[in-house]
Amino acid sequence: MSDAGNFDDFPNRVGTGAIKWEPEHLKAKFGVSDVLPMWVADMDFETAPCVVEALKKRLEHPLFGYTRVFERYRQAVIAWFESQHGWQIEQPWICHAPGIVAAMNLLIQALTAPGDKVVIQPPVYYPFFGSVRDNGRELLLNTLKIDGEGLYQIDFDQLEEQLADDKTRLFMLCNPHNPGGRVWARQDLISLVELCIRYDVVVLSDEIHCDLVWSPFKHLPLPLADKRILEQCVVCTASSKSFNLAGLQTSDIIIPSASLRRKYRAQLHRSGLSDPNIMGLVATEAAYRYGLPWLKExxxxxxxxxxxxEAFFAQQLPGVILMSTQATYMVWFNLQSYGVMAKIAERTLLEHGKVALNPGYIFGAAGDDWMRINFACPPTTLSEGLQRIKRGLDAL
Ligand SMILES: Cc1ncc(COP(=O)(O)O)c(C=O)c1O
Structure with a gap:
């Protein structure tokens, strides 16, 4: 099998159960199924050939019993973060989770009590809200502000008040930020750490998009901004966005503090989730060991x-404001020039454009007049999608 990636086309995903494509899932989510899906964050690209190769090889040993994370796997994770992000993870810090959303819920259960407060920064990846509310914790919204350059900035004054609240136990950071595609500046991270240390609040840093950062920006793992946060942070990572492996439900939760780790593992155990999926481990190990050339492509x-x-919007939809994307394969655009909310635009795009995007309101009220496009698909699909978006927007 060649090492080269295929980014020109992809096999038909209908019939594979793909949440993004399966007509029954589209119908349940959007009320229609005859639309081009450019919503949920998975890519219409085959994964790296080295990952497929490793999975096939594992199938040659047709025994799939209970599995625990093994040393070779941990070494691959450690080597990846060291080579890609300059972060030296120690072997015992690596904990397993069947996905980062699962980990968020488990961490909230493990590290906070009902009635405790948790700070998040909307508009933000929607499970940040659910994981707090569904577990009976109180949400504090440190809503992001838009600066003169049209980028999200943190309201540090409000954040300080929220972290100073005696009931605040956890701060959930999205680093890089989804849906804004923002790479936080080193100084932002340093200031965050300073406040969390001052008020003794644990930080959950969701770094799932860390490998997909656009030049000249660079991902900075939170502990590298200021190592004093090590004993007070949990960094959520995975190969799933970088290598398109979300269906394998495998992620790595890095917890340097022994006491936080004990609490997390106890919750994982209580929830019956201690045993990872063997294929997820095999895929991630192969991706981290051999997948860098593919990732570069x-x-x-x-x-x-x-x-x-960006060129399409500039030429065909010049009135629409796109937030500058520094990371992730998502573009976030504003509907102000149409004078409508995402609720209306979503329907018009579905009915007239025949395209499914993520409406901004799912990321919190601060996203009410925004929409998110997933652009991780072959260029021909993307051209078709952009034409559909224009048709939909023109009908507004
Ligand atoms: C910021 C962020 N965190 C977590 C996830 C999902 O993680 P998982 O599939 O491991 O639950 C996503 C998926 O889009 C995401 O954007």
Whole structure:
């Protein structure tokens, strides 16, 4: 099998159960199924050939009993974060989770009590809200502000008040930020750490998009901004966004503090989730060991796709404000020039454009007049999608 990636086309995903494509899932979510899906954050690209190769090889040993995370796996994770992000993770810090959303829920259960307060920064990836509310904790919203350059900035004054509240136990950071595609500046992270240390609040840093950051920006793992946060942070990572493996439900939760780790593992155990999926481990290990050349090709493709989106909006939809995407394969655009909310735009895009995007309101009220496009697909699909978006927006 060749090492080269295929970014020109992809096999039909209907019939595979894909949440993004399966007509029954589209119908349940959007009320229609004849739409081009450019919503949920998975890519219409085959994964790296080295990952497929490793999975096939594992199938040659047809025994799939209970499995625990093994040393070779941990070494692959450690080597990846050291080589890609300059972060030295110690072997005992690596904990397993069947996905980061699962980990968020488990961490909230493990590290906070009902009635405790948790700070999040909307508009933000929607499970941040659910994981707090559904577990009976109180949400404090440190809503992001938009600066003169149209980028999200943190309201540190409000954040300080919220962290100073005696009931605040946890701060959930999205780093890089989804849906804004923001790479936080080193100084932002340093200031966050300072406040969390001052008020003794644990930080959950969701770094799932860390490998998909666009030049000249660079991902900074939270503990590298200020190592004093090590004993007070949990960094959520996975190969799933970088290598398109979300269906394998495998992620790594890095917890340097022994006491936080004990609490997390106890909750994992109580929930019956201690045993990982063997195929997820095999895929992640292969991705981290052998997948860098493919990831580089992917990044080149995604950077070119991003240019395609920006050029299309500049030429065909010049009144629409796109937030500048520094990371992730998502573009976040504003509907102000149409004078409508995402609730209306969503329907018009579905009915007239035949395209499914994520409406901004799911990321909190601060996203009410925004929409999110997933541009991780072959250029021809992207061209078709952009034409559909224009048709939908023109009908507003
Ligand atoms: C910021 C962020 N965190 C977590 C996830 C999902 O993680 P998982 O599939 O591991 O639950 C996503 C998926 O889009 C995401 O954007």
């Amino acid at each position: 992917l990044r080149t493709q995604l950077a070119s796709n991003l240019e395609q989106v």
